[in-house]
Amino acid sequence: GLPNKKAIHFGAGNIGRGLIGPLLVQSGYHVVFSDVNEEIIQELNNRDSYDVQILEKERSSYSISSISGIQFQSDDLIREFADPKVDLVTTAVGATILENTAPTIAKGLQARRSTTKLRDYVFPYLSAEDKEWVTQNIGFANCSSIASDNPLDVGVEAFYEWVVDKSALHHTRLDVQLKGYSTVDQAIEDPHIHDIVYGALMREGGAALIRKHRFDAKAYSQYVDKVMERFSNPRLKDELVRVGRQPLRKLSKGDRLLGPRTWRGSMGIAAAFLYDVPNDEQSVELQTKIKQLGIEDAVADVTGFAKGSEEHGKIIEAYDQLQREVRH
Numbered sequence: 001g002l003p004n005k006k007a008i009h010f011g012a013g014n015i016g017r018g019l020i021g022p023l024l025v026q027s028g029y030h031v032v033f034s035d036v037n038e039e040i041i042q043e044l045n046n047r048d049s050y051d052v053q054i055l056e057k058e059r060s061s062y063s064i065s066s067i068s069g070i071q072f073q074s075d076d077l078i079r080e081f082a083d084p085k086v087d088l089v090t091t092a093v094g095a096t097i098l099e100n101t102a103p104t105i106a107k108g109l110q111a112r113r114s115t116t117k118l119r120d121y122v123f124p125y126l127s128a129e130d131k132e133w134v135t136q137n138i139g140f141a142n143c144s145s146i147a148s149d150n151p152l153d154v155g156v157e158a159f160y161e162w163v164v165d166k167s168a169l170h171h172t173r174l175d176v177q178l179k180g181y182s183t184v185d186q187a188i189e190d191p192h193i194h195d196i197v198y199g200a201l202m203r204e205g206g207a208a209l210i211r212k213h214r215f216d217a218k219a220y221s222q223y224v225d226k227v228m229e230r231f232s233n234p235r236l237k238d239e240l241v242r243v244g245r246q247p248l249r250k251l252s253k254g255d256r257l258l259g260p261r262t263w264r265g266s267m268g269i270a271a272a273f274l275y276d277v278p279n280d281e282q283s284v285e286l287q288t289k290i291k292q293l294g295i296e297d298a299v300a301d302v303t304g305f306a307k308g309s310e311e312h313g314k315i316i317e318a319y320d321q322l323q324r325e326v327r328h
Helices: 014-026 038-046 075-082 095-112 116-125 128-137 175-179 184-188 191-213 217-231 240-244 263-273 281-293 295-303 310-327
Strands: 005-010 029-035 049-054 060-065 067-071 086-091 143-147 154-156 160-164
Touching: 005 014, 005 075, 014 029, 014 049, 014 060, 014 086, 029 038, 038 067, 067 075, 075 086, 075 095, 086 095, 095 116, 095 128, 116 128, 184 191, 184 217, 184 240, 191 217, 191 263, 263 281, 263 295, 263 310, 281 295, 295 310
Parallel strands: 005 029, 005 086, 029 067, 049 154
Antiparallel strands: 049 060, 143 160
16 A cells, blocks of 8 residues: 655656655655646656666666656645645755745645745745744755656666755755867866866865865765766766756856856856857847847846956956867
């Protein structure tokens, strides 16, 4: 029979089916996937399992069962929230989709009665009484995950992490696109790119993380070495257009590029301004802004770094350097 506990998971993509879903099933949960992709939901309900392929030198696979699917924003999903067996809700969706989950989660919590960002999205849909109950009974934990012809089958790395803010729980391309590479593993073999990435992980961003979170320097160095090894795995076929997509989001203050602002961090930021992919709406918007304003004003407008500031100057210097490399 079904396990005695259920988890609802938003997002039936590679991270959902390849990392979070399997971890939950292995922890004794029946996992209810919710997604906008009707084909995936139908397949989840038609089949009683799917395979996870481990994309390492010694290839292997294992089967995941005790799963089902419900269409996103359906009444069935609201009713699922009311099931007393459900004691965990997780998400693996993009930042723009995360906010769209809020009304459904709010209705589900009401029927049962974000991340801190998710909490902020959900609360406006709740009454004062519901907010009080949710505050006492529901936790919103910040998480980050790394995972790197049955359409449900998914390929992942043997390496994985799911980092969860335990204290929040209750009761429970950039430069590389310019060089003609198409996948991450091809790019990381370039010594120049390898040095930039390693420097960002180990020296700039790493130094800040070690100071802020008091990480052990040796353990962090070993972690960076493992990450660099993962980047070079050709079996993942991780396309650079995927890594670089939505450059405006990646250039926002709360995202990944505007942390370390030393030279190598500036190189990554500058490369984002050169990301030019016609079928990426944010790329088109960014390139239009550069043509209309010029690169200096565009950098100031997008990053918030004033013209004449040290940060702004380093980004422009890096942008000019990358432009010269492309021409040569």
